Amino acid sequence: KAGVTQTPRYLIKTRGQQVTLSCSPIxxxxxxxxxxxxxGQGLQFLFEYFxxxxxxxxxxxxxxxxxQFSNSRSEMxxxxxxxxxSALYLCASSLELRQGPSYEQYFGPGTRLTVT
Amino acid sequence: xxxxxxxPQFLSIQEGENLTVYCNSxxxxxxxxxxxxxxxxxxxxxxTVVTGGEVKKxxxxxxxxGDARKDSSLHITAAQPGxxxxxxxxxxxxxxxxxxKLIFGQGTTLQVKP
Numbered sequence: 001k002a003g004v005t006q007t008p009r010y011l012i013k014t015r016g017q018q019v020t021l022s023c024s025p026i027x028x029x030x031x032x033x034x035x036x037x038x039x040g041q042g043l044q045f046l047f048e049y050f051x052x053x054x055x056x057x058x059x060x061x062x063x064x065x066x067x068q069f070s071n072s073r074s075e076m077x078x079x080x081x082x083x084x085x086s087a088l089y090l091c092a093s094s095l096e097l098r099q100g101p102s103y104e105q106y107f108g109p110g111t112r113l114t115v116t
Numbered sequence: 117x118x119x120x121x122x123x124p125q126f127l128s129i130q131e132g133e134n135l136t137v138y139c140n141s142x143x144x145x146x147x148x149x150x151x152x153x154x155x156x157x158x159x160x161x162x163x164t165v166v167t168g169g170e171v172k173k174x175x176x177x178x179x180x181x182g183d184a185r186k187d188s189s190l191h192i193t194a195a196q197p198g199x200x201x202x203x204x205x206x207x208x209x210x211x212x213x214x215x216x217k218l219i220f221g222q223g224t225t226l227q228v229k230p
Contacts, residue, residue, distance in 0.1 A: 004158070033217070043159075043204065043220040056217050090158050104149060105218060107158030 002027065004093050004108035012114045018079040021111045025072050025093030032074040033105060034066060037088040046089075049074055078113075086115045119143060120205055122221035129195055130229050137190045137224045139205035148188045148207040149218070150179055159204055185210070195228045202226075 005024045013019050025032050034046040045058040049068035066076040072093075078085055092105035121140045129135055139148065147166045151159035163172050165181035165188060172179045176199075178191040192199055202225050206218040
């Protein structure tokens with residue numbers, strides 16, 4: 001079974017531009033979560049989608065948005081890019097919101113975004 | 117303040133040595149996961165612990181969940197260069213809704229020298 005895929009793997013943008021990142025979850029997984037990873041802050045939760053609905057959102061400004069399509073594929077968008085948005089953006093999928101007593105997520109390889 | 121505190125943040129050891137990584141919190145977690153991440157890749161799930169006092173073994177790796185479900189540890193026996201990477205603990209706080217939000221520790225960077 002194919003894993004989580006993310007495109008593109010690397011991206012260079014300039015301040016003020018916008019960017020769209022894509023994530024395809026593991027086949028059959030309906031929940032997709034997005035995280036931002038930086039050396040200083042570690043992994044921080046952005047938002048989570050399930051059945052095309054945003055179920056939870058982290059503490060990020062409104063410039064960060066996302067959506068999920070009927071085939072569970074998800075995109076996240078960052079508008080008006082700032083230098084501080086440079087990070088590894090990770091997508092994770094899960095079969096359902098909860099699998100038994102625990103919640104397990106499977107991560108893609110990430111998109112490395114550099115803002116200059 | 118990190119909800120999940122990992123220690124140490126960096127660890128550089130020689131091949132064959134043993135090591136322990138700690139993940140501590142003042143909050144109770146319904147489950148805790150450990151991930152390993154290599155440069156340029158996403159985290160890979162190693163194990164999930166859900167019961168207080170639970171111990172799980174994965175070859176040379178031993179994972180333990182604290183009795184009160186507030187802390188966890190990862191012990192590696194006879195470390196090998198292939199164990200090098202970033203180790204992350206992550207958990208779901210007890211009482212949180214089913215919304216796919218995992219809280220991550222800051223990570224422990226492990227370097228095993230041959």
